[in-house]
Amino acid sequence: MLNVEFTGAQVLGADALEPRPLAVAQGLITDVAQTTRVDLDGYMIVPGIVDVHGDGFERHLAPRRGAMKTMHEGLVAAEAELAANGITTAVLAQFISWEGGLRGYEFAEQVFGAIQKVSDTLVTDLRGQLRLETHLLDLYADLPQRMQDWGLSYVVFNDHLPHDRLAKGQVPKRMVGQALKAGRNPDDHLRMMQDLHAQSADVPGALDWLCKVLAARGIQMGSHDDTTAEGRALWRKRGVRVAEFPETQEAAEAAAAAGDHVVLGSPNVVRGGSHNGNVSALDLISMGIGGALASDYHYPSPRRAAFMLADRGVLPLAQAWHLVSAGPAAVLGLSDRGVIATGKRADLLVLDAQTRRVALTMSGGRVSYMSGEIAARFLR
Structure with a gap:
């Protein structure tokens, strides 16, 4: 499982997309900041x-x-x-x-x-x-x-x-x-x-x-x-x-x-x-x-x-x-699951904000799919 904090992305909340960090630890969404950070500028994160x-x-x-x-x-x-x-x-x-x-x-x-x-x-x-x-x-x-x-x-x-x-x-x-x-x-x-x-x-x-x-x-x-x-x-x-x-x-x-x-x-x-x-x-x-x-x-x-x-x-x-x-x-x-909220499963979908193509899929804090330029962001 990834323990990571995503920054720079638009995150879908209860009402709309909003720019804010999103942290994941031990398979759950958390409000505790993580030392490993990945810049997802240009992407949106949805449930x-x-x-x-x-x-x-x-x-x-x-x-x-x-x-x-x-x-x-x-x-x-x-x-x-x-x-x-x-x-x-x-x-x-x-x-x-x-x-x-x-x-x-x-x-x-x-x-x-x-x-x-x-x-x-x-x-x-x-x-x-x-x-x-x-x-x-x-x-x-x-x-x-x-x-x-x-x-x-x-x-x-x-x-x-x-x-x-x-x-x-x-x-x-x-x-x-x-x-x-x-x-x-x-x-x-x-x-x-x-x-x-x-x-x-x-x-x-x-x-x-x-x-x-x-x-x-x-x-x-x-x-x-x-x-x-x-x-x-x-x-x-x-x-x-x-x-x-x-x-x-x-x-x-x-x-x-x-x-x-x-x-x-x-x-x-x-x-x-x-x-x-x-x-x-x-x-x-x-x-x-x-x-x-x-x-x-x-x-x-x-x-x-x-x-x-x-x-x-x-x-x-x-x-x-x-x-x-x-x-x-x-x-x-x-x-x-089903919403992005503290304590819920880290079931997340990262989409290119322009094309809306799937860049990364995460289920229970584990990556099930990753494709394209986003992979380089994890290696920086």
Whole structure:
């Protein structure tokens, strides 16, 4: 860990950037001056990014179909990308889905096991999130114990079955390609989807039981792609207090009004709207809805989204950055990070003040990324 005092930089406080020194010792931000000083004139220091939901790591674990890296090497590569984009705490969102393949049970078990084995050797704080397809009822009985075994404290519920087409007896779009990608016979894959759809009436009661058990164990729970206020209210009744990527304004407003955590996608902000026609995250934020931005599928987006919100005058920079630091930390129940304050973890991001490119990333007082001219400043 570095024991150092940064001077000359603009430091993001509770309200704005301000020129002041910033000291770090024993992995924490401190008000005690340090003998080692590094001049960071021309740079700004902001809190490290807390990414509450991201699946961009998948490309590192399986760069091509059939070309699987070892999990250890894949997670090391994923951490390098996370750190290069200023992310100091990363939640890796891994599916267990009827889709199989990289979203199958066996692959998920490998991912979660690898996170447990590798995380202590990395600088970035890596955590797993289980994304569970709701119709996999056969997994429910063992799931609470499996989550404990995998070291997980966060689950998000999804339902990606194409119910409309299945209810009409139609073959779902892209079904054959999906089956082959998962290594299944298309007829068997279709039959499995039909069987899962047929047990839809049993899902609500099973979810009631599962959520009650998980809540008693202190598991954070979220719902994914909410579309209605009624649906969000049902999840809330089960103790599911995180609404990830609500698809409609109605669902987002209902979640926010009830005090639930609303997580929006950073790529949605950067693009200026959803890639599949859902409600605009930019519009929701302009309405005061949404307490956290997640990378979703693109790790550079949280940093870009925060600056875009500030540059367009939607929010002051301090409030915009809150959406990628303290806001996500609150979703995860992590009160020790997300802001630059004495006694908090030294999770810091140093940016070139002109280009806003990442120059240095520090997680828990340890450097996870450093690039360019800033390295020479540490050697003076």
